[in-house]
Amino acid sequence: MEKHLTLPLSENDIEELQIGDFVYLTGEMFVARDAAHKRLYELMQQGKALPIDLKDSCIYYMGPSPAREGRPIGSAGPTTATRMDKYAPAFLDAGQKIMIGKGKRSKEVMDAVVRNHAVYFAAVGGAGALLSKCITSSEIVCYEDLGAEAVRRISVEEFPVIVVADCHGGDLYARQTQ
């Protein structure tokens, strides 16, 4: 099914999403990958405040190429979500609702998706040039020293993703190869 949704997603939006749905997202999301997740996770472990608000948030696992003049961002496709598996359950338990990436997730993450009424979307891996055209603005929020791995806030318009894990326990990747 094809859907056009605005971020943040409501409880009801998430409830109705099913694996295989093709969704176009519009609104704001964070961008973070390995090194930023590690830092945020360590702050959580120490019980310290985070530099970003995770409540109802969407995190796109991505590290863009540098922007040319006059463009908000460079190439901007998804990175492998599997590498964030160590951190994702804690993030979801802290209020994050949406993950965007590509690739398989651990059982712990899949359980955390159901437990927190969340969703995992895949964006098309290897389509970074095309996906960058759905991004209308981008700013660094923190960890600028990490370069391509800094945390960003981006605005997207009709950003295409596919539901891979829904809040009902569905797993699109598992369905394909059974």
Add this chain to the structure above:
Amino acid sequence: MALREISVKEISDAVRDLCIKINYELSDDMQDLLKEAAKKETSELGCKVLETLQENLVVAREEQIPICQDTGMAVVFLEVGQDVHFVDGSIEEAVNDGVRRGYGEGFLRKSVVEDPIERTNTGDNTPAVIHYTIVSGDKVKVTVSPKGFGSENMSRVFMKKPADGMEGVKDAILTAVRDAGPNACPPMAVGVGVGGTFEKAAELSKEALAGIVSPYNRSWTDELEQEVLSEINASGIGPGGLGGKVTALSVNINTYPTHIAGLPVAVNICCHVNRHCRAVI
């Protein structure tokens, strides 16, 4: 025979140009494979992914946005003629300088960290991984093959036994591809090295992806490539791992003599963004 002098600056410029070019425009062989594959796909999501990837290549070229944000770690193969004498400095520094300029001037992502544990970004995508081979003649062949790590991470070396034979090789490839699944941005390109030693097999598999063919290959490699490709495409993984018939675009096998006790098999997984291009100087 007289030595031919080549300035390392020429090599450096070639590396710079190749790094930029290949991150914006895929070589024809990969583009053709993608186009052909798209005709065979029947699953709805699979077709959509393949269409998206083809459109992405057009946008990348026309609007000068890298095909993929992971513009890779630069792998550089230098096939150096034995009658060449490099002048004007160190060849290693020249290659790295080419990478530094290519990634800087080409708006490519800097994805290399100084140390695998401490992980501070080097800020200029150096150093490159450089493979040198000495060959006959007085020319230098430079192949640049930036490698993305979504797929690199799914690559494997299997130390099979001689008794495993052809089936063992097949099993190794299929296992690696199945485990890679959606993580390697299918459709994939699969490079395989069979024989040699542990590290030789890995190098052969990387060369197979870069279009460097081993002179030791026998006729069975062609047959096995076709056979394994159809089995991979029967796995159901499909484009983007979302289901379908097109899981891989190519399987390329390189071989080398090996030890009486061994059958090393390296499987280097790549995505459709299998970047490789060369210059001869």
